[in-house]
Amino acid sequence: MGRLDGKVAIVTGSAQGIGAAYALGMAREGARIVVADLLDGQSTVAAVQAAGSKAIFIKTDVTDQAQCDAMAKAAKDRFGAVDILLNNAAIFGSIVMKPFMEYSAAEFMKVLEVNVLGQFQCMKAVFPYMKNKGGKIINVGSSSINEGVPGMPHYVASKGAIMALTRSMAREMGDFKINVNTIAPGFTHSDGGNNFDKNKQMDIPPLEELQLNARCIKREAVPEDLIGVALFLATDDSAFITGQMIVHDGGLSFH
Numbered sequence: 001m002g003r004l005d006g007k008v009a010i011v012t013g014s015a016q017g018i019g020a021a022y023a024l025g026m027a028r029e030g031a032r033i034v035v036a037d038l039l040d041g042q043s044t045v046a047a048v049q050a051a052g053s054k055a056i057f058i059k060t061d062v063t064d065q066a067q068c069d070a071m072a073k074a075a076k077d078r079f080g081a082v083d084i085l086l087n088n089a090a091i092f093g094s095i096v097m098k099p100f101m102e103y104s105a106a107e108f109m110k111v112l113e114v115n116v117l118g119q120f121q122c123m124k125a126v127f128p129y130m131k132n133k134g135g136k137i138i139n140v141g142s143s144s145i146n147e148g149v150p151g152m153p154h155y156v157a158s159k160g161a162i163m164a165l166t167r168s169m170a171r172e173m174g175d176f177k178i179n180v181n182t183i184a185p186g187f188t189h190s191d192g193g194n195n196f197d198k199n200k201q202m203d204i205p206p207l208e209e210l211q212l213n214a215r216c217i218k219r220e221a222v223p224e225d226l227i228g229v230a231l232f233l234a235t236d237d238s239a240f241i242t243g244q245m246i247v248h249d250g251g252l253s254f255h
C-alpha cells in the first residue's frame with residue numbers, strides 16, 4: 001500500500017531536477033502524475049512508469065493561465081481528479097549570479113512572473129477540481145529567504161513572495177478543504193543547482209561551500225533529501241497543517 005494510492009498529483013517543472021525527483025517520489029507511493037514543464041518531460045514519464053505508476057506529460061508554460069487551466073483539465077480528463085499540486089516550476093538553474101546593480105527591471109520581473117505569478121496561476125487552475133474535496137497544494141519556496149543569498153535578489157524576493165502568497169491562499173482555501181503550504185529547501189544538487197558556481201559573475205565563495213559549512217548536518221543535499229517533506233504535506237498526516245513553511249536545509253537556517 002502506497003501512501004498516495006488513488007491520488008493524482010500535478011508536479012510542475014518536473015522534466016528534470018528536483019521536480020523529477022518529487023514526481024518519482026510520489027509515484028513510488030502510488031500517485032498518478034501529471035508532468036508539467038516547458039521542457040520535454042517524457043523521461044520523467046518513463047521513470048514513473050518504470051516505478052509502476054502512470055504519468056502523462058503536458059507541455060505547460062506556467063506564466064500563461066490558459067496553459068495552466070489546460071494542464072489541470074488534462075489531469076482531470078486523464079485520471080479523473082486533481083488531488084495534489086506541487087508548484088515546483090521556477091527560474092532557478094539558469095540564473096547567473098551577479099551584483100544587484102547589474103540587474104535590469106526586465107530580468108527582475110521575468111523571475112517574479114515565472115516564480116510567483118506562475119504558482120498563483122497553477123493554484124487558480126486546480127481550484128475548481130480540488131474545491132471541497134480535500135486538495136493539497138505544496139508551493140516550493142527556498143531557505144534563501146532566511147539567509148539572504150547575494151547575487152540573485154530577484155530570486156530571493158520571489159521565494160519570499162511564495163511564503164506570503166501561501167499564507168494568503170491558505171486563508172481563502174481552508175474554507176474549501178484545501179491545505180496550502182510552502183517547502184523551503186537549501187542549496188541542493190539538481191540540474192539547475194549544479195550550474196551556479198560554474199556560471200556566476202561575482203567574486204563570492206562557492207554557494208555550496210558557504211552553505212555546507214553553515215549547516216548543522218554537514219553534507220551535500222540531493223533531490224532525494226527533499227521528497228519526504230513533500231510526501232508528508234501531500235498526505236492526511238498533515239491534515240491540520242496549512243499556511244506553513246517547512247524549511248529543510250540541513251539546519252542551515254531556522255524559521
Ligand SMILES: NC(=O)c1ccc[n+]([C@@H]2O[C@H](COP(=O)([O-])OP(=O)(O)OC[C@H]3O[C@@H](n4cnc5c(N)ncnc54)[C@H](O)[C@@H]3O)[C@@H](O)[C@H]2O)c1
Pocket residue numbers: 012013014015016017018019036037038039060061062063087088089090091092093094114118140141142143184185186187188189190191192193
Ligand atoms: N536546487 C536548489 O538548490 C534549490 C534550492 C531551493 C529551492 N529550489 C527550488 O526548487 C525548485 C526546483 O529547482 P531545481 O533545482 O530543480 O531547478 P531547475 O532550474 O533545475 O528546474 C526548474 C524546472 O522548472 C521549469 N520551468 C522554468 N520555467 C518554467 C515555466 N515558465 N513553465 C513551466 N516550467 C518551467 C524548467 O524547465 C525546469 O524543468 C524550484 O522552485 C527552485 O526554486 C531549488
